Amino acid sequence: MDALLFLTFAGIAVLCAINLILQTHPISSALSLVGVMGALAVLYLLLGGAFIAAVQLIVYAGAVMVLFLFVIMLLNAQAERTTSKPAIRAWVSVPLLFTFVILLASLIIQRAPAGAAVRFGEFTGGSVANVGRALFTTYLLPFEITSILILIAILGAIVLARKEI
Amino acid sequence: MPTSFIPTAADLLRLSPDIVLTAGGALMMVIEPLTSAARKARMAVIAALLIAAAMALSVMAYSDPGTSFSGMLVVDGFSTFFRILVYGCGLLTVLMSVDYFKRERGSESGEYYVLIVFSLVGQSLMASANELVLIFIGLEVSSIAGYIMAGYLRDDKRNNESALKYFLLGSFATAFMLYGVAWVYGLTGSTNLDTVRRAILGGAMEQSGQMLFVATALMFVGFAFKISAAPFHVWAPDVYQGAPAPVAGFLAAGAKAAAFAMLVRVAASAFFPLTGRWEMLMWATALATMIVGNFAALRQSNIKRMLAYSSVAHAGYILVAVTAQSEVGIAAVMFYLASYALMTIGVFAVVTLVASKGERFVEIEDFAGLVQRQPMLAIALTIFLFSLIGIPLTGGFFAKFYVFKAALDSNLTWLTILGLLNSAVAAFYYLRVLVVMYMKPAAEGAGPVDPAGIGIKAAIVASAVGTLYLGVYPSAVLDFAGKAAQLVK
Numbered sequence: 156m157d158a159l160l161f162l163t164f165a166g167i168a169v170l171c172a173i174n175l176i177l178q179t180h181p182i183s184s185a186l187s188l189v190g191v192m193g194a195l196a197v198l199y200l201l202l203g204g205a206f207i208a209a210v211q212l213i214v215y216a217g218a219v220m221v222l223f224l225f226v227i228m229l230l231n232a233q234a235e236r237t238t239s240k241p242a243i244r245a246w247v248s249v250p251l252l253f254t255f256v257i258l259l260a261s262l263i264i265q266r267a268p269a270g271a272a273v274r275f276g277e278f279t280g281g282s283v284a285n286v287g288r289a290l291f292t293t294y295l296l297p298f299e300i301t302s303i304l305i306l307i308a309i310l311g312a313i314v315l316a317r318k319e320i
Numbered sequence: 321m322p323t324s325f326i327p328t329a330a331d332l333l334r335l336s337p338d339i340v341l342t343a344g345g346a347l348m349m350v351i352e353p354l355t356s357a358a359r360k361a362r363m364a365v366i367a368a369l370l371i372a373a374a375m376a377l378s379v380m381a382y383s384d385p386g387t388s389f390s391g392m393l394v395v396d397g398f399s400t401f402f403r404i405l406v407y408g409c410g411l412l413t414v415l416m417s418v419d420y421f422k423r424e425r426g427s428e429s430g431e432y433y434v435l436i437v438f439s440l441v442g443q444s445l446m447a448s449a450n451e452l453v454l455i456f457i458g459l460e461v462s463s464i465a466g467y468i469m470a471g472y473l474r475d476d477k478r479n480n481e482s483a484l485k486y487f488l489l490g491s492f493a494t495a496f497m498l499y500g501v502a503w504v505y506g507l508t509g510s511t512n513l514d515t516v517r518r519a520i521l522g523g524a525m526e527q528s529g530q531m532l533f534v535a536t537a538l539m540f541v542g543f544a545f546k547i548s549a550a551p552f553h554v555w556a557p558d559v560y561q562g563a564p565a566p567v568a569g570f571l572a573a574g575a576k577a578a579a580f581a582m583l584v585r586v587a588a589s590a591f592f593p594l595t596g597r598w599e600m601l602m603w604a605t606a607l608a609t610m611i612v613g614n615f616a617a618l619r620q621s622n623i624k625r626m627l628a629y630s631s632v633a634h635a636g637y638i639l640v641a642v643t644a645q646s647e648v649g650i651a652a653v654m655f656y657l658a659s660y661a662l663m664t665i666g667v668f669a670v671v672t673l674v675a676s677k678g679e680r681f682v683e684i685e686d687f688a689g690l691v692q693r694q695p696m697l698a699i700a701l702t703i704f705l706f707s708l709i710g711i712p713l714t715g716g717f718f719a720k721f722y723v724f725k726a727a728l729d730s731n732l733t734w735l736t737i738l739g740l741l742n743s744a745v746a747a748f749y750y751l752r753v754l755v756v757m758y759m760k761p762a763a764e765g766a767g768p769v770d771p772a773g774i775g776i777k778a779a780i781v782a783s784a785v786g787t788l789y790l791g792v793y794p795s796a797v798l799d800f801a802g803k804a805a806q807l808v809k
Contacts, residue, residue, distance in 0.1 A: 262534060263531070292390070293390045294392075296335070296388075296392045296393060297453050297454045300441075300454070300458070301457060303345075303438055303441055303442070303461050304460060304464065306346065306438065307435070307461065307464050307465050308464070310431055310434060310438075310468070311464070313431060314431050314435075314474070315468065315471065
């Protein structure tokens, strides 16, 4: 059952991700991204990361994507104009990409130690309490430093977007 | 898991430079809108004072070295050296930016200095982090501030192009690095560098050796991007050319030093057991970086673009010392970055002045007759260019000397020979600037260079004095680097 759910949602995530790149209209791409994020949330849930799954849905699929869509609609973005790229790029990059992915996948399948395989339902440390405790003890410093990132983002928005400087 | 989440006094002391910079930066954000346009220059003064305070605190923190915050942060000679180095770069950048923004904008703008201060927090964390998650966050703090700074004059198309390219490629490279970190965590169960090292020594290598190499290779992509090593250097010329000249200097000196600090620490601690496997990769990258940087720089006519390729080439020399994988090598990396920071900031400060309003004069030909137009500036530029070539009595000479000595000590004979040949090629394009500056008469319409303000003058003088100091008395810095290098384990 778990494996079936995993394959279904992993498949949805991959398909949505591919669709995101292939679509030319920004709205379609953004909606595909919502699909990716939703499917990922289910995967986190399967792995026992209940809190992360909830955050993924609320913050990413919810808040972030709504803002994305707002911006796209406000700017009234049209379908992308495709520029004539040299065909050689696609001929080189796509096979390279596939080689890379297949290489990584085969390595994982062949070489991953059997003991390290994921078993669904085994991990139980994904509750709010566990995550919170880790964030405020072991990972206190990175957690606090992230706030600087947000400050910089605010500053960047002011610098790059306000009317007159 | 520690029971208390209240940091101890020792923890706070070790983090104090970053705390001061963060709190000060936040305070500056509050003060900025309250300051009238005529008094915005105060923001630069506040930023400079904050950075100086952070420097003093990082020296104080070194009196009690050790790890803090569950092994996240480490204060040792290595991190202290790089902290002071990046703060120094930040200070010089603040000094040389004052006049630049007055000239380009007609007024100061305070947010710029806040960005420098925050970016320094990130760089100092990159240098002192002992944990992959913290390294990543430090890197992002530094990079995102850098993206914004590169596009700071948003009405300038070159700035926009620079910021956008830097942002897109930078995020892409960071994703690779993060993917590598995820693999490392999956294979060793930890992101703490010491724990990762123990896990690798304790059997993770036999169990999943090849996966570990893939993990390190993925992380290396991210590192190589940040230090602008070939073939991940393509962003550097466009970004340095388009960004405001002081920002380009800051990225080439400070951001690069911090990125090297993080690469060296990760290679020398967590992945030390993999040294043998890294070597081939490093060897090839170092050589490719030197060749690409030097030969591309030969063909540039824009001085900022030429300096960008030269910065790629210098990353190659530094990688030679990283390839040596020895304490001497690490000390050479530290010394090289210190002297490179001084000379590159110096050159960019001179370029800032010569470029004039709107950065109109950034072709090498625009330096014609500089010796008549502005003799002191020409002398300063000569010192910096001599140092970039590696001529004795400048910091650049000893930097190259120690790098190649470290390589020879580690039996990298071929890499040393090829590196020396490369630095001979490099001499050509630096000398071309000197020839234009001294031999060619100034073009019609090239008026006298604007008189330099006090800030940029101070930055140029400080860089020139520092460059000469490292060239005459390298031992003080080198001894400290040598001692600090032993601790990176």
